[in-house]
Amino acid sequence: MKDEAEARKILEWLKREINAAWEDRERIVPSFRGAPRPQLIEILKLLPKTNCRQCGEPTCMVFAARLAEGAKGAEACPPLDSDQRSGIDNYLSRFSSSRSDLID
Template sequence: MLVENYQLEIVNSECMPGAMGVHCFAHLDQDVAGAIPYVNAVLGGSVYIKSPPSVTFKAQGKLLTIHQDRISVNALKDEAEARKIVEWLIREINDAWENRESITPSYEAMPQPKLMDILKLLPKTNCRECKEPTCLVFATRLAEGAKGVEDCPPLTPENRKKLERYLGGFNFNF
């Protein structure tokens, strides 16, 4: 096991002190730089930086970044959500590290969903039933992982399946 312990630091946004969400840093007890390319290969990071090594993922409207000595996550409800996500990422780091012999490391960002591919499958009525002002904004939120296909009530069953299949290759749940 590569990472066994961490210290969680919860912070409020400095640029928005009255914001409802919090951010967290999980300070790791072990340097995970060597595991980052393997985690990237398994989870498909949207941003990969070679030096110093880090990988960033977009999921459910959050940015999750693994650095060599810490994990950072933004837009959290509370400490419980922070712990859930950090512990999931630590499991992913440990699993990737333990299985590294069967994983080809990736040093590049993975392809991300294309906005126009998503928009083509939406009804394009701007009905606002999804709580977004337009279908384009909703498509953007889908691409970010902040919304799900179930949030679009007028979506046809056929296009719902196509969209779920398409987005399934990009998003993950923790």
Template structure:
């Protein structure tokens, strides 16, 4: 077992204390840097950093940064959700480490959609009919896999087809 223990800190963002969600930073009691390329390969990290080593994951609808000595999780409902995700992640880290001889490690980042390529295909009217304040916000959400062309009521049929085709090139979780 590689990861045995950690200390977590649950907090609301200082920049906007009225946020209903909380964040979690877990300080790891063991260095897990050797497991990060295996974790990246198994869980499909969206971005891998070599120095310092870390992998960004998009799982359970959350952005999770796993580093050698720290795990950060954003936009959690409460401490119970943080515990659930941390337990799952601890199990995954230990599983991947135990199975490392059967896994090809990867330090590659997954290709991701470019926000401006998405924005080029949107009407850029900031009509708010999609529920977002601007087309840029919509484009960011589409790049993260949270929106698709069908979610923009003002997009013309030709650009809808192009946006669907563009987004279909990427893997979202």
């Protein structure tokens, strides 16, 4: 998190989600399937695969792992053009809600 204000916004969002789930607990049907996860190979296919280290990671594979876990964004890879960044962002958006959804 960037700062305490962001942490507070996320905490407030989390409280609202928990309270809403509690209020709807009688109508919620549990799911025992795990959520889909981004595939490292699919992310790697979208990267330049030059291992240039401009992103601060030793290889593009490590950078792909950081993207998959949400620790970095596509903008951290300088060799990517805007279309390539958009492609990575579109792929990753299928696996989680955007961060702005959490803090709005």
